[in-house]
Amino acid sequence: MEPADADAGIDLAELLAAFSLATDLGLGQPMEHVLRSWRIAERLAERMRLPEEERQALFHVSMLGWVGCIADSPEVAASFGDDIAFRADSYEVDLAGPAGFGFFLRRAGRGGALWHRFRVASTILASGGQHVVQGMQSHCVTTSALAERLELGPGVARALRQFFTRWDGRGVPHGVGGADIAPTIRLLHLADVVEVRYRTGGIEGAVEVARARRGRQFAPDVVDAFVAHAPEVLSGDGIDLPRLRPLTQGELDSALEALADFTDLRCATRAGHSRGVAELAGAAARSIGLPTADVIATRRAGLLHDIGLHGVPVTVLEQPGPLSATDWERVRLSSYYTERVLARPAALARPGAIAAMAHERMDGGGYHRGLSGAALPMTGRVLAAACAYRAMLEPRAHRAALSDKQAVLAVREAIRAGALDGDAAEAVLSAAGNGTRRRVSGPAGLTPREVEVLVLISRGAQTGEVAERLGISRKTAGTHIERIYTKTGASSRSTATLFALRNGLLDPLDL
Numbered sequence: 001m002e003p004a005d006a007d008a009g010i011d012l013a014e015l016l017a018a019f020s021l022a023t024d025l026g027l028g029q030p031m032e033h034v035l036r037s038w039r040i041a042e043r044l045a046e047r048m049r050l051p052e053e054e055r056q057a058l059f060h061v062s063m064l065g066w067v068g069c070i071a072d073s074p075e076v077a078a079s080f081g082d083d084i085a086f087r088a089d090s091y092e093v094d095l096a097g098p099a100g101f102g103f104f105l106r107r108a109g110r111g112g113a114l115w116h117r118f119r120v121a122s123t124i125l126a127s128g129g130q131h132v133v134q135g136m137q138s139h140c141v142t143t144s145a146l147a148e149r150l151e152l153g154p155g156v157a158r159a160l161r162q163f164f165t166r167w168d169g170r171g172v173p174h175g176v177g178g179a180d181i182a183p184t185i186r187l188l189h190l191a192d193v194v195e196v197r198y199r200t201g202g203i204e205g206a207v208e209v210a211r212a213r214r215g216r217q218f219a220p221d222v223v224d225a226f227v228a229h230a231p232e233v234l235s236g237d238g239i240d241l242p243r244l245r246p247l248t249q250g251e252l253d254s255a256l257e258a259l260a261d262f263t264d265l266r267c268a269t270r271a272g273h274s275r276g277v278a279e280l281a282g283a284a285a286r287s288i289g290l291p292t293a294d295v296i297a298t299r300r301a302g303l304l305h306d307i308g309l310h311g312v313p314v315t316v317l318e319q320p321g322p323l324s325a326t327d328w329e330r331v332r333l334s335s336y337y338t339e340r341v342l343a344r345p346a347a348l349a350r351p352g353a354i355a356a357m358a359h360e361r362m363d364g365g366g367y368h369r370g371l372s373g374a375a376l377p378m379t380g381r382v383l384a385a386a387c388a389y390r391a392m393l394e395p396r397a398h399r400a401a402l403s404d405k406q407a408v409l410a411v412r413e414a415i416r417a418g419a420l421d422g423d424a425a426e427a428v429l430s431a432a433g434n435g436t437r438r439r440v441s442g443p444a445g446l447t448p449r450e451v452e453v454l455v456l457i458s459r460g461a462q463t464g465e466v467a468e469r470l471g472i473s474r475k476t477a478g479t480h481i482e483r484i485y486t487k488t489g490a491s492s493r494s495t496a497t498l499f500a501l502r503n504g505l506l507d508p509l510d511l
Contacts, residue, residue, distance in 0.1 A: 004250030010347035012150075013244040015252070016063040018348055019259055021341040023066050025311035026073070026266075028088025031340070033195060035239050038062035041184075041191035043233045048225050053155075054183055059242055060156045061184040064147055065163050065192070068139030070310065071265040075135050077314035079120050081110030084313045091196045094213055096170040104129060111315060136164040136172040142265070149258040159184050167219045178219075186219040190226060193217075198234050206234060252347070253300070260303040266310065267317050269395050277358075278302030281386035283431035288423060289448025290378060290505075291455055298379045301354035302386060308337030308356075318397040335359055335368040354379045358387045361419040378504035381424035385411065388420065389428055408434050421504065443503040444487045451505060453480040454488075458497040458506055 020034040027033065038059060045055050069076075069087060076083040086107055093103045104124055109117030124132070144157040159182035167186070169177030193213075194206040201208070207230050214223040226233060247255065260274035282299030290298070309317065312334050316327045323331065335356045342352025357371065357380030364372030366384070376384075392407035402410065408429060414420040423443055442451040449470075456466050467477040490496035500506045 004248060004253075006249050008247045008249045008252040008347055010247055010252060010345055011241070011243055011245065012247055012255075013059065013241045014345040015247065015255055015348070016060070017241055018342060018345065019067075019307075020063045022263075022307045022310040022337070023069070025308075025337060025341075026069050026084060026087065027066060028084045029196065030199075032239065034063060034066065037188065037191040037195045039236075039239055040195055040233055041187040043229075044187055044191065044222065044225055045183075047229055047233075048187075048221070050183055050187075056242065056244070057153070057156050057159065058184045058187060059244070060147065060152045061159050061182075062188055062191075064143055064152075064156075064160060065185075065188055067146060067262060068141075068143035068160075068163070070262055071142040072135045072139050073266050073314045074268055074318070075138075077318070079109070079124075079132070080104075080107040081112065082313040082315050084311070086110075091193060094217055096166060096168070096217065101129065104132060140164060140172070142262075146258060146262055150255060155182075158182065163188075166217050168216045171217075181219070186222050190218045190222050194226065194234070203230050203234060206230060249296075256300055256303045259307075263306050263309070266306075267314065269318075269397070270306070273390060273394060274303050274306055277305065277383070277386045277390045280390060280428050280431050281383045284382045284386060284424065284427035285379065287427050287430060287448065288378065288382070288442055289446070289451030290382075291452060294379050297351045297354055298382055300351035301358070301379070301383050304342060304348075304351055305338060305355040305358040305383065305387060306334075307341055308334035308339075311337045320397045322398075332367040339368075354383055358383050360384055362421050363418040365419060374502045374504065376421075376504055377506065378421075378424060381421035381504050382428065385420050385425040385428040386431075388414065389425075389432065404432075404434070423503075442505070444489075444499075446484065446487055450480055450484050450487070453477065454484050454496060454500050455505055457481060457484075457493055458500040 017035060021031045024031045024033045041058055041062060042055065045058055050058070069083075073083045076086055080086045089107070090103070093099055095103065105121055108124055109120035112120075140161045140163050143163065144160040147153075147157045147160055162176065162181055162185045164172040165176045165181050165185065166189075167177050167181065169175050171177070190210060194210055197209045198206040207227055210218060210223045210226050210230075214220055257275060257278075260278065261272075264270045264273050264275075278299045279302070281302040282295055285295045285298040312330050316323065316330055319327065335358065338358075339352055339356035342348045342355065354377075356368070357376060360366035360369065360371045360376055360380060361384065362372060362376060362381070364370050371380075389407055389411050392402045392410055393404065395401040411420065411425050411429060415422045415425050442448065442454075446454065452470060453466055456469060461469065463477050463481060464474055466472075466481070467474045470477070484496060485491065488496060488499045490499055497506070
């Protein structure tokens with residue numbers, strides 16, 4: 001069996017559910033809002049006797065319905081300020097008709113100078129809100145494209161293109177309404193809103209908003225079913241995910257790449273950042289000689305390391321000047337969000353923990369934990385160097401992109417200052433094609449094979465076990481161990497283990 005065909009230990013439902021937690025951040029809602037909305041819709045679907053095929057599609061549609069908000073965040077921020085606050089506030093208003101138009105006008109240019117607010121409001125009035133409509137259409141197109149990349153079927157993609165429709169036909173696309181709307185979308189329209197109202201106003205608040213929007217935003221039969229069963233539909237703790245499709249290692253990598261590409265859409269200047277970091281980090285980890293499992297986890301961490309940015313408004317990420325203390329704290333929290341979002345399932349916890357170290361520094365000057373020295377495993381050191389180098393090559397709101405030569409000099413200055421690990425950073429530069437001033441190797445000049453052996457003996461493997469694990473002779477394994485002791489100055493397995501810990505070769509997550 002090819003490695004890519006092996007079971008990844010994760011179901012597609014678990015992966016989509018994990019990504020939905022990042023979507024919650026972008027909506028300004030507590031984590032598991034999307035999951036709770038699905039549960040409400042699923043219970044309604046059961047009571048309305050929705051066919052099994054539609055109920056399975058309902059999970060996909062629920063998990064991905066709001067993902068497109070990532071793609072249109074820059075446009076939302078340009079028109080309405082803090083995109084997260086804008087979406088959170090939008091749950092309080094029926095966005096069609098005078099109430100919705102008034103909401104858009106009140107939010108126009110929020111946070112900007114008076115002239116900017118006037119210009120945005122004038123544009124909305126003159127165009128009848130057409131640029132808002134275009135943003136909604138773009139949202140639906142990008143979301144359906146993700147569904148296609150994840151091979152969720154044409155029915156799911158079609159439904160997602162109707163995400164901003166309304167029962168009364170006043171949504172987007174205009175004129176599409178009533179029975180033309182997919183049953184899954186009709187259920188989700190109501191579930192998404194009543195989940196929020198239930199948390200803020202209890203069952204009475206949820207029922208009130210459902211009745212108020214009956215026949216307008218919400219399908220009448222869905223509202224009637226909800227009102228008849230609201231206590232049972234809304235109550236209950238815990239969320240049992242459906243079993244959809246176990247993923248192979250190759251399918252998991254492909255799915256993570258798709259999600260990484262969407263994550264980078266949050267800021268125009270970050271397009272391709274996560275995939276670029278992943279390739280650099282994976283190649284560097286391999287060249288240092290980290291075990292195969294660590295190489296895979298480091299590359300996946302590169303794909304996932306910015307997922308916590310969904311909790312940071314675009315107005316902060318694209319701030320052209322210095323950040324305030326409050327805004328800087330929101331940026332620092334993004335690494336915490338990354339770790340929190342990926343804490344489960346188990347297949348994502350390991351790369352998630354590494355991903356949360358992308359902005360840590362060897363001297364303790366990074367975030368969000370302020371780890372330093374031996375507390376940072378080599379996987380985290382490699383990722384931090386790859387992220388720093390790649391970011392230097394990309395433009396940001398507060399600076400232009402650095403040239404490759406400038407970035408290399410900046411990385412090596414960070415090594416001298418003690419912020420980046422020298423072996424990890426030089427391996428990243430080598431992977432980027434910049435060469436190094438010395439042969440890329442592990443600490444103390446260990447070869448990649450010797451690093452593998454050191455990791456194994458530090459974890460308790462005897463000479464024979466090392467030989468068996470690496471497919472080499474016992475004599476060759478013994479020679480490697482002798483050379484490791486000589487190069488590191490170790491006199492026993494315990495002192496060799498201390499060397500490995502000090503240099504980040506033993507990941508604390510594995511101990």
